[in-house]
Amino acid sequence: MFNWVVLSIAFPLAGVLLNLALSRRLREPWPGVLATIMVAGAGIAAALTAGALAAEPEGSVITLGSWIAVGDLHVTWALRVDLLSTLMMLVVTLVGLLIHVYSIGYMRGDARFTRFFIYLNLFVAAMLLLVTADNLVVMFVGWESVGLCSYLLIGFWFDKTKGEGWRNSTAARKAFIVNRVGDLGLLLALFMIFWTFKTLAIEEVLEQAAHTLELGAPIATAMALLLLLGVSGKSAQLPLFLWLPDAMAGPTPASALIHAATMVTAGVYLIIRMQALFVLAPAAQMTAAAVGAVTALFGASAALAQTDIKRVLAFSTISQLGFMVTAAGIGSTSAGLFHLMTHACFKSLLFLAAGSVIHALKHHGRQADFDAQDMRFMGGLWRRMPWTFITYWAGALALIGLPPFSGFFSKDEILASAYEYHPAIFILLFAAAFLTALYVARQGLLIFAGRPRSKAAVAAAESERVMIWPLLILALFSAVGGALNLPGNGLLAHWWEESGLPVHEAGFNPTVAALAAAVALAGVGLAWALYGRGKADVSHADPLEKHLGRLFPGIQQGWGLDALSVKAVVYPFNRLGVALSRFDLNGIGGADRGLAHVVGLSAQRLSKIQTGYLNWNIAIMIVGIATVLLLVALWRTG
Amino acid sequence: MIWGLVAAFALLAVGLYGLLALRNLIKLTIALQLMMKGGLIAVVLAGDAVGQRGLGESLGVTLIIADTVAAVIGLALAVLVRRRLGSLDIEVVSKLRG
């Protein structure tokens, strides 16, 4: 019974509609509860799908109906159930469910409580559509829809005071526009695929690609590279990562769900899904690996110097996505997916824990110059928020990659694959792993260790239970998630082989694993040395700054890439816009010609006919009669 | 026979002329009636010409009824307009334009 997959998408959609319909009836927290139940339903349906899949590992395609049938283009609403889509569904629904629960607490008292849950539900539905689509067009619909939800949620607080609202909506627009660039690549790839294979059904495309294209065919490389552009937009890889740090303007649960656990991994999913195409294009694979590895190092270094609690995690996400893109790019897909899954757990955990901290500070700190998200105002919270502290560190250790936490296993697989693929990639990722340990430990120490550095931190109290429970569950998964694919008898790798998906595994490499663990410990140790006693205050320079000197502000600004992009892209674009608008005024509006003018003028003329007099109305009708009769006469004679 | 039809069309044309040239709402209703009379002639003549006079007559009866209903509604509207707006001139019901 693979039909459960339909239900899985239908549940959150129903949640959207119900919440829309009942928006006036339901009071807080019931819209949230409703939305949560719907996601739970989706999760159960996904689990049942997985159960069905266990019985029939090869999966199936469920066709719901035809959508577009014009000429050669036949697009059907078809959903694909296989290991990849089912695992993605499980991740999306599980993390989504926990974040829904958490949000009920986090969004308490927000003026747009219901709307938030509508967006979240819509997102879950769109994401599920994206990962189950059996047709690239349908997938594109999901791809665009998650982008839309992301846009809506980043700008969710567009009406905040003191210019903050403006900043939020700017961030939303930025995300939208940057993603657009990536989408353009994806769209071009779709056109090219249709043009080449005359179909957009994923299965057929991959099959035809495998049979008709030879290794290294330029067309395959072009397609893969265009897809990669789409990937780097959605998964925030270089050079299109720009939007993700700003996207943290959204509510923290949304950041956790969309900008850490699920939507941003859509790019990785796309590479894995289209693996057969990438295999044919070694150049594109190399590019993907290079982009991913550089992004991983870049993100990790930028995370090192952030003071905003969420920006650290944003750059960390960019970095981790770099790991996944590298893995998927070099063909070790199961490792990429494994890391995707563990990362979804521990990164959403970290975000939610950070949200818990922000929530606690926000409600107590009212003093001027205070920023609830600035880690320099925190410290000493371990005593005040014990549950948040414990769960945060569970996630942090997973991210750092210390055994036996889940991140250790998944990251090691990637490192081992990279080690086999190319030494340069390996070194980049290895350095990134070290920096990861450093910045995570720095963040953990800044938040929880030492003494409170602000009144708000002194007054902070543990968050309510509805927020803590999801943290605990996620912490559990983060801690033991590695069991899914232990070295030796990797369950995931086993399923992977069984399901017939392309696979290229490096296997466990004890040397690499030991090195990675050692390096992670070194990173934590260094962080302890620097921040162990909670010395970073607003009035003091960051301890790291003393050692890095002028490099520090540079990496703080994301190596200046953001500013560069403004200079290189935004300014010229604005200039062009101004020039165009001038042209528009002079060329169309000012002179008495141009389409707009013609339309306006003829509309004016035409509406004079509508005089309001019945006599004239009838005169016009009689003109019609005479015209038709005249036409008939002409046809009869001619 | 054919001239009867032409006469029917002539009645239609007179009715149309009335609809174009007249300004009084009741007179417009009268012009509409003239048009319909043409239709009546045409229908009965057609039935007659194809050898089914009964059919033509039957259509005519239906037509008369339908015309009368339209006329009644038109007259009622005209009366209401006069009562509300104080005039039957088309000017008073020519405010909707553009």
Next chain:
Amino acid sequence: MNAALPVGLLTLPLLSSPLAYFVGRFSGRRHGLAQFVALVVLLVAWAMFVAMAGQLAAGETPQFEYGMIAFRLDGLAMYMAALALGLSTLAVFFARQMFQARAGSEKYYAALLALTGAMIGLAGARDLFNLWVWFETMIAASYLLVVIFHDEALNLEAGFKYVVQSAMGSGLVVFGIALILLDTGTLNLDLIAQAAPHSAMAAIGSALCFIGFGVKVAIVPMHTWLPDVYTQSPSVSSAVLAGAVSKAGLVGLLRVTAALSAAIPWADLFMLFGAASILAGNLLAFRQRDVKRLLAYSSMGHLGYVMLGIGFGLHAGQTAGVYGGLFHALNHSVMKGLAFFSIGAALYLLSRPVGREHGLRLDDLAGMARRCPLLALALTLALFSLAGIPPLAGFMSKWQIFAAGLAANSPWVTALVVFAALNSVLSLGYYLPVVNALYREGASEGQTRLPLPRLMAIPLVVLSFLIVLLGLWPDAVRWLVAPASVLGG
């Protein structure tokens, strides 16, 4: 074949129309009871419709004869019946609020039922003159829909224009029928189709029918009544007029087209007047600041697309174009119905008296999104769909029309497709300001905090859902539209 179902579907609304009237008239609680009767009747009619849809899908065509007049509920008739029933049912839901503390609601419901029955009769009749009688009945019933709130001068004006121009149109149809009878000696559509007349007599008859039915479809230049009537009628009536009555005119026209296919070059006529309607409708809509008037002109444009699609189909002799046209007509009913219902809800929220509905300017919509998100969403969906934004219903059907045109492989037809597509893009220029107004901040004066009544919300939700559904899954109505687009049937 069992004739009970088609007879029932045809007569039930007609017979229960007086029932609704008298029940409403002589019961103490006037408003509720007549509405309830109307609703029950329509639901029973729906049940019969569904049962017959099953027969239709099985390839059987429900039919019966009454004297010399045959009725056949073929694809096109079922299509029309679906539109008539759909719009009336939603209107019955919606009309309640309109009549708060006003007398006369029972007449409205009765007229709505009579209108529905007349439209089904029109669609099912296989006799040309009988078709006209139903057409006339439909018009007579629709008078009431327009003038129900005639305590306003402008409503009277629109009503008078409507009566005169409708009567003129149906008069022309009578002339046309007389000539066709004269030429073929029969009124039976099947026999006429067999005779396939192509004489001058049949040509004039067809031309007059084209004009006469064209008045109801509001083809340029027979459209002049439409903006006034759509603007001045209560929004519920506008929804029914735009959604069902205009399509009934189209069905009448298609019956003549199918029977007298050889008489005149229908395809050229459809394409020519369709293109003219698109252009005129778009241009006229551009200048409007009154939302209902804007929608009225946009209706003209959309019926133009429908005509164009049917013209493409007739031109190439394939059903794809007709399918596209009828699919667009169906979508137009959904979209315009939703748009007018939303406007009606907005006017209700603004506490505008029904007779004064014309005053809905763009600015009045400001702040509506905040007050009633459902309404704003519904209207936005309707407008986006009208503008042909994917993946909503309006886009899918326009796409099918254009695709059918391109498949014809004729330079003129291709030029028309380009022309229509250009117009479609242009149309965003007047829909977008409405959407902008909806989401603009600030409330115009006179906005009380009335909530949107649940009965009013039902049509909005249903139609919004349909718009999205038909956009995502246009084949959901293939069972209904495909049999209808076989015009010969």
Next chain:
Amino acid sequence: MESLVLLLVALICAIQAVRSAQLLIAALWLAGVSACIALFLYALGAHAIAVIELSVGAGLVTILMVFAITMVGEDSEPHQPVVPRWMAIALPAAVLILAAGLLLNAGISSSADAAPDESLSAVLWQLRGADVAAQLALIFAGVLGLLALLADDREEPGASSLWVEAESDEPSAQFRVAEKSEVDLEEVGSPQ
């Protein structure tokens, strides 16, 4: 032939009906048209329909007209027609010429196998019973419309304003505005 003369007379009556300045006279000319047509139909042999046309067309409709005219009174027709006179003549003339030209060109070619001619009552009530049924619906719909139009006198006072609680307009403002003859509806009615 004499029947065509009757039609000619009907045509002249019609022109007079359109031309006459007084409403009552116009209505009487219309009755004249009906009478002539009834005579023509009688001459044609369609006796039943002739009687009906005489009683309904010339009788009932005329009575209704006169009734309405006495209710509203005479209204002096302004001399300036809305549509220029030449156009008002040219357009219908064009239609007539085109239609008549085509008709005369074609002639009546009908040689349709004449079905057995039956009496009106047989055709109307038996063969075309569906028309009768539809007519009943038509009449009912017309009566409904009429009732709706004439109902306003019986409406509860102020009922129409229940919508408008929030607005400052008093209940019958619309009525009163409407009763003033020089209402400036321009602003409301014409979205320019």
